[in-house]
Amino acid sequence: MISLKNVVKKYEGKEVLKNLSVDFPDGKTTVILGPSGSGKSTLLRSLDLLVRPESGTISFSDISLDYAEPITKKKSFDIRKKTSMVFQNWNLFPNLTVLQNITTAPETVLKTPKKETEEHARQLLSQVGLGEYADRYPSQLSGGQQQRISICRALAMRPDYILLDEPTSALDPELETQVLLILEELSKMDQSMIIVTHNMQFARSVADKIVFVEDGNILFDGAPDEFFNHPTTRIKDFLSGITFDDSQLKK
Template identity: 85%
Template sequence: MISLKNIVKTYGNKQVLKNLSVDFPDGKTTVILGPSGSGKSTLLRSLDLLVRPESGTLNFSDLQLDYSKPVSKKLSFDVRKKTSMVFQNWNLFPNLTVLKNITTAPETVLGKSKKETEERAHKLLAQVGLSEYADRYPSQLSGGQQQRISICRALAMDPEYILLDEPTSALDPELETQVLLILEELSKMGQAMIIVTHNMEFARSVADKIVFVEDGDILFDGSTDEFFNHPTTRIKDFLSGITFNEEK
């Protein structure tokens, strides 16, 4: 389990995370929801140290980290080795083939052999329906295909948790569906994921747990059923606004 306690993060004069505490269970999918600018992505990126809060603690399996103290390279490496991040804009290496995009990090970071990483990459490509694309370059792929490759690249690191920051926001609806189906299958397989998204139907179908963040505070931390079927007044307003915007 990942446990964050009393997390504070400030940008300039704005406190983005306000003494926030939350747990993310093993083998489950947690979806982080909230209005734009609420602190969702900052919270997610704190988990693998892409963002460094000023204070608070991170407990991750056997690792403990105090954000207010210097973090050694070894501790930073150990934390990041347990997670893989998937961004909204893919971030594939344009000069590398699909196969090399997937195998480079396991070889250089984890020290795995070329044979082992390539076998794993081909299995992952088959899993996402892209077996024939191994020798292509990112520029030869659609956005949805590139995002599926990004997910393969994350899985190739055998992370305990995959962190996904608005993974489909840059895709049109058809391509978004392709990616969401892959994530739904991973969730069913018990791959722990923490996902920031604005897609309410996806959140409803895939989440084991919902965390609702607004203005740097957690206003809800509980089951998907409770969030959608027994919402507070504020959550009702949020869901109504999301639905209205999607239907316009």
């Protein structure tokens, strides 16, 4: 489990995360929801130190860190080995083949033997339906295919948790569906995932836990059924505000 306690993050003096505490269970999919600018991505990026809060602690089962204390390179490396991030834009290396994009980090960071990394990479590519694309370059792939490669790259590091920050926001609906189906399959395999998304249908189908963030505070932390079927007034307003309804059309 990842546990955050009393986390505070400020930008230009403004608190973006306000003494926030939350747990992310192992083997489960936690979906972080909330309006734009609520602190969702800041919260997610605090987990692998892409964002450094001013105070608070992060704890895994075997390692903990106080954000307010100096962080050694070893401690930073140990934390980041636990997680692997998938961004909105896939950020693949254009000069490397698909296979090389997946194997480079395990070989250079984890010092995994080349043969082992390539075997694992090919297994991952087959798993996401792209087994025949190993020798192609990113420019030869669609956006949906590139994002699936990014997911393979994250899995290649064998992290405890995969962190996904709006992984389909740059894709059209058809390509988005391809990626979401892959993530849904991973959730069924008990891969620990923490996902920031605006797709409520996906959140409802994949989440084991919902965390709703607004203005740097956690307003809900619990089961999807309670969130969607028994919402508070604020959550009901949020859901109605992002759900298209024919009755909202002007006649």
